Structures are given as structure tokens and as C-alpha cells.
Amino acid sequence: MSNKVWGFTTKLSAAALALCSLQTSAANWRYAIEESLSEVQGVYATKFKEVVEANSSHKVQIYPFGTLGESVDVMEQAQAGILQFVDQSPGFTGSLIPEAQIFLMPYVLPEKQSEINYFFKNSKVINETFPKLYAERDLELLSMFPEGRVHITTQQPFDTPEDLDGVKIRVMTSPLLVETYKSFGAVPTPLPWGEVFGAMQTKMIQGQENPMFYIESTKMYEVSEVITDIGHNIFTTAVMANKRFYDGLPAEDQALIQKAIGEATDYILEYQQGLEEESIAKVKAAKPGIKLISLDEDKRVRFREASSSVKDKFVTMTGDSGKAILEQMEADLQAASGK
Numbered sequence: 506m507s508n509k510v511w512g513f514t515t516k517l518s519a520a521a522l523a524l525c526s527l528q529t530s531a532a533n534w535r536y537a538i539e540e541s542l543s544e545v546q547g548v549y550a551t552k553f554k555e556v557v558e559a560n561s562s563h564k565v566q567i568y569p570f571g572t573l574g575e576s577v578d579v580m581e582q583a584q585a586g587i588l589q590f591v592d593q594s595p596g597f598t599g600s601l602i603p604e605a606q607i608f609l610m611p612y613v614l615p616e617k618q619s620e621i622n623y624f625f626k627n628s629k630v631i632n633e634t635f636p637k638l639y640a641e642r643d644l645e646l647l648s649m650f651p652e653g654r655v656h657i658t659t660q661q662p663f664d665t666p667e668d669l670d671g672v673k674i675r676v677m678t679s680p681l682l683v684e685t686y687k688s689f690g691a692v693p694t695p696l697p698w699g700e701v702f703g704a705m706q707t708k709m710i711q712g713q714e715n716p717m718f719y720i721e722s723t724k725m726y727e728v729s730e731v732i733t734d735i736g737h738n739i740f741t742t743a744v745m746a747n748k749r750f751y752d753g754l755p756a757e758d759q760a761l762i763q764k765a766i767g768e769a770t771d772y773i774l775e776y777q778q779g780l781e782e783e784s785i786a787k788v789k790a791a792k793p794g795i796k797l798i799s800l801d802e803d804k805r806v807r808f809r810e811a812s813s814s815v816k817d818k819f820v821t822m823t824g825d826s827g828k829a830i831l832e833q834m835e836a837d838l839q840a841a842s843g844k
Contacts (some may be wrong), residue, residue, distance in 0.1 A: 527837035531562040536590035537579045539742070541569045544722050545652045545744060545780075546592045557664050561758070572581035575697045584643045586747045594742040596677030602638050603823045604830050606681035608649075608741040610819055611812045613834070615841065616736060621651050622774050624841040630834045636724045645751040647766045650773055652740040653781050660711050660730035662796060666690030666811045675701050675713040681819055688812040702728060716740045721784040726792050734799040735808050
């Protein structure tokens with residue numbers, strides 16, 4: 506090799522080392538969410554960003570829903586390492602990690618807020634089992650947290666599964682969620698979120714499910730006449746990092762991320778206190794004629810009984826792994842009971 510070429514190569518190597526050093530000292534981390542910055546995932550991501558930037562020279566750029574495509578596009582980017590962090594619910598990752606659909610199983614998670622918070626912070630399924638499954642998909646599971654009780658918006662009121670006969674309800678692309686709404690008597694209709702408002706508006710579908718804050722913020726009540734709480738689930742979401750990115754970080758950056766995740770999780774659990782009630786008040790003020798219905802236990806039991814087979818279908822979908830996860834989750838929920 507000539508001295509000229511050697512000199513150029515040496516300069517290039519030095520430049521590369523300098524660039525690596527710069528990236529180590531001040532990186533720009535990209536973080537995609539499924540919601541807007543003012544919604545729960547956005548509030549969580551903003552707190553994460555604040556903690557990271559207050560304790561390092563790193564910057565965190567947050568990408569709200571729609572800026573990088575639909576959920577499937579965002580997950581592909583996270584797995585490829587284009588994104589460093591992603592927040593996505595098991596409703597979308599269920600086809601990638603079937604066992605994650607356990608969080609969509611009806612009438613499993615508690616309704617009492619203190620029990621919910623204890624479960625999400627202390628569950629062995631979340632803290633020990635699922636990180637291994639996510640790692641198999643090139644993802645580092647950092648946190649799971651609840652976003653509120655799921656409500657169903659429709660055009661007509663319903664009290665029983667028979668009332669939902671023939672009613673098309675939009676669901677996320679989860680096989681277990683499809684089975685759940687079949688058991689409820691409805692016609693489950695998977696659709697990308699970007700198409701849901703228009704589909705409701707044109708009556709292509711007659712309903713959809715989401716937490717109350719999201720129904721209010723996305724104005725889904727404008728294309729619905731009834732909002733019903735049947736007590737069937739809590740919306741769960743998961744924050745992940747690209748595994749290769751996370752494993753390649755120095756120990757101090759991994760510790761920084763864990764610190765930011767811990768503070769953001771504590772913050773979002775506190776932030777959501779009273780959020781559902783605030784959202785209901787906003788919906789009533791914006792559309793006084795809308796019907797808000799909460800089924801009593803005598804009516805909920807019909808949906809509990811109708812969907813009891815979904816647990817067996819989850820085990821069929823996921824095999825021994827899912828069965829073990831279900832057993833551990835039941836133990837975790839028992840530990841949370843009464844908290």
C-alpha cells in the first residue's frame with residue numbers, strides 16, 4: 506500500500522473513530538409512538554426524553570403516530586434499527602409475539618387502579634418472561650404500562666352479545682382480539698387505525714374499541730352514538746428498544762435508559778389518575794346527546810360467559826409457552842389482588 510493511500514486510510518479511520526466518539530457522547534435517539542404527543546404514550550415519551558436529556562448530552566426525537574407510516578411499518582423500522590425506541594401495544598405485536606396477546610384476553614386484568622399499578626410494576630410475566638420473548642424478535646422490552654379501561658363505541662346501544670349480532674367492530678390485527686369479538690357476538694373487522702374514522706363515518710363499520718381518553722382526543726365520539734363500558738379489558742402498551750442498539754450501549758447509557766423508563770412509568774401511572782373522568786366530561790360537553798353506558802355486573806356476566814372460551818384459544822395459539830405464561834400471570838394477578 507502506498508504512503509498516500511495509507512495516509513488517506515489513517516485519516517479516514519481517525520475520522521470514523523472521532524465520529525464514533527461523538528455518537529457515544531451525544532447521540533440522537535429516535536422514538537416512535539402510536540399516539541400524539543398530547544396523548545398517554547406521548548406524555549410517557551416526553552417524560553422519557555426529559556430525563557434522558559437532563560442527565561446526558563443525548564437527544565431524543567419523538568415521532569407521533571402517522572409520521573412514519575402505520576404500526577406495521579414502525580415495528581419493521583424498530584427491528585431494523587432505524588428506530589432506537591418504539592411504543593406499540595400487544596394488539597399489533599400479537600402476530601409477531603403471539604404470547605403478548607394475553608393482555609387482550611377479556612376479563613383477566615383487574616379494574617381496581619391500585620391492583621393494576623401493582624401488577625404492571627411487579628409482574629414476573631412482564632419483568633422476567635416477556636423480555637426473553639421480545640429478545641427473540643430483536644427487541645429489548647423496557648416497560649409495559651396500562652392506558653385505561655377499554656370502551657366500545659357503536660351506533661346503537663347493546664346489553665347482550667345477541668345485540669351485537671352482525672355489528673362490525675373494528676379491532677387491531679390480533680387473532681385473539683378477533684376471537685374475543687366473535688365471542689361477543691360481533692363481526693370483528695381488522696383495520697389500520699388511519700382508516701377507522703372514515704370507516705365509521707361511512708358506516709362501513711359500526712363500532713370500535715379504545716380507552717376513553719383516545720376516544721375523546723381522536724374525536725371518535727363524533728361518528729358514534731353510544732359509548733359502552735362492559736369492563737372487559739385495560740389497554741396495555743409496551744416500550745421497546747432495538748436489541749442490537751441497546752446491547753451495544755455502554756453501561757452508563759443502559760443505566761440512563763432504565764432510569765428514564767422508571768421515572769416515566771411512575772409518572773404515567775400518576776398522570777392517568779382521573780384522566781378517564783376528564784375525558785368523559787369533555788365528550789359530554791362536545792356531544793351532549795351521546796349515550797354513555799356502563800353495564801352492571803348482571804349484564805357483564807353475559808359477556809364474561811360468552812368469552813370464557815377465549816382463554817383456551819389463547820393456549821391453542823401459543824402452546825406450552827402460552828400456557829406457562831397464563832399460569833404465571835394468574836399468580837401475578839393473585840399477588841396484586843387487594844393491593
